[in-house]
Amino acid sequence: MSRIRTMYRNYLKKKMFNKILLFYSMVMVLLFISVSVLAYRYYEQRVVQEQMDASLQELDIVSINLNQQYERLYNAVQQIYTDAMIGDDLKYFLTHEYEDFLNWRLNQYAYSYRTERGNFDYQLRLLLKDEASIANVVLYSMDQDFFYVLNRETQHFYYQPKLSAGHKDWFQRLRSAPWQYMGSEPLFEGKMDDVPTPYSYANVLKDSVTLKQYGAIMFELNTDRIKGLLRDRLDGKDNRIMLMTGEGQVIFDSQGKYDNTVYPYWGQMNLQEDWVNLEEPSKVQLLNIGNTGMVVAAIIPESHIKQSLQTIRLSLIGIVILCIIVSFAVTFTIIRRYSKKIHRLVLYMRRWQEGDLSKRIEMEGEDELQQISQRFNHMCDRLESYIETVYVSEIKQKNAQLVALQAQINPHFLYNTLESIRMKAISMGARDVGQMIYILATMFRHLIKKQTHVTLAEEIELCGMYLALVQYRYEDKLDVETHIENAAAGSMIVKLLIQPIIENYIVHGFRTNDDDNRISITAAEADGVIRIRVKDNGKGISAERLLELQNALHTGDETTKTSDQSLGLKNVHDRIRLNYGSDYGLHLNSVEGEGCEVTLNIPVTREEAG
Incomplete structure (x- = not known):
């Protein structure tokens, strides 16, 4: 095994043309063997058929001879019945003593025209x-x-x-x-x-x-x-x-x-x-x-x-071996020629790798390798002229990276500042304010993340933070219900699809003077589609305004007047259609004075493993 591995590393692993030669030789060997097997099968069937035909002729000869023999013997027997003299002569011979038969025959000779030809x-x-x-x-x-x-x-x-x-x-x-x-x-x-x-x-x-x-x-x-x-x-x-x-x-x-x-x-x-x-x-x-x-x-x-096919079998084996040798020799000669050209290309590329761009490849012929050598020579000419430009570009890129690193410091500064304010509020006894600042900082960290898609569970968690801030502001005036199926919780959705709808309710539908405000968020998966429903018991939307909003959402009418109340809804609807297609989007239903229900339909998308 060690010798085989050594031969593989030395002659195949890093030798492309040796691999090609080996693969081509194997293909040709299989091809010649397949052709020879087919030819042998053809001749075998032909020999079998010829011998079967010859045997059938022999069977016909025997059959014809026996049939003719049968006809002659049958006619001979029938002649006994058709020729009365022969029939009577034979019958008397078989039914009487031999001496009586001789006397009867002599009498027949004497008293009739019987001759020897009438004897059986x-x-x-x-x-x-x-x-x-x-x-x-x-x-x-x-x-x-x-x-x-x-x-x-x-x-x-x-x-x-x-x-x-x-x-x-x-x-x-x-x-x-x-x-x-x-x-x-x-x-x-x-x-x-x-x-x-x-x-x-x-x-x-x-x-x-x-x-x-x-x-x-x-x-x-x-x-x-x-x-x-x-x-x-x-x-x-x-x-x-x-x-x-x-x-x-x-x-x-x-x-x-x-x-x-x-x-x-x-x-x-x-x-x-x-x-x-x-x-x-x-x-x-x-x-x-x-x-x-x-x-x-x-x-x-x-x-x-098989004995009849022995000569054909030996001839086919000899022809196959000869064809394999000739094919291997021709292929080896051609591949060796191109291998030398490739070796020359590799040698010059090593010199360029070491930094010597002054060398140029001279390749005879008009094939692809000659075109490659021309392209490499042209590349060397261009590289020499681009060295200074690349050097300057690298300096500019480093400056850009420094600016980006500096920009990353600013969010951390803001997080640290909010944390200091929160700790001060807690030390002053304002624990509610401290908790609100903590929730705000957590939301801020979530919002500035670079990914555009999050799991439904993460989106619901962000909405819960936002509603918690609202509940801190309006104590005992807002009830929140959330029900998310486990099958839908892991699905990926576009970031910030649900929060704008909740915010739209808080800004435009929340009744600040009442204590029975309620909002429910549910999500379920069915037939490959996730349906997210946000339902509240707020002020609702008038029938006329509801019709305008539904037309703007379903027809994509850009001329419809967009107010602050509908901006968030239309933004969510447009982002769903851009990401998932026109078969998905936002549906709005409302009764003025009874509340509003918003339904989001998006396809199930799972986060890819790894």
């Missing part, structure tokens, strides 16, 4: 020749309970074989789902399989007239054609293409890992998420194959995408 086995061999994905054709006889397996090399009869554990209900299942998952387990025990047949297409065979079921035909299929179609497209890639049933049983896996098994992540693949958690986070595309009940899935692992 001939048509099936042609289908095996044309459809490379068919490994075996399996015929099942319900009446004779045998399986006849035909492939390109051999043909076998299997009488009453024992069905494998996984295919005991194969005949019931094919009625609703002609496409069957076979897996690695043969259809029945003892069946000879040279080629894996993970799936099949089967159909129940029925009599075209009675619709009685007499057997089934099954095409056991391999995945060689799918492998051939995808071999060139997936060579050297980590992308995976899988052909599965609707229950997740894998018919084909381009990587061979999950062939003939249940895919363990089948449930996750059906989630509608951007990234699916399989062996690793991956992009997944699913495509249903028509009416087959099979699904083709394309899986793109995240590691493959």
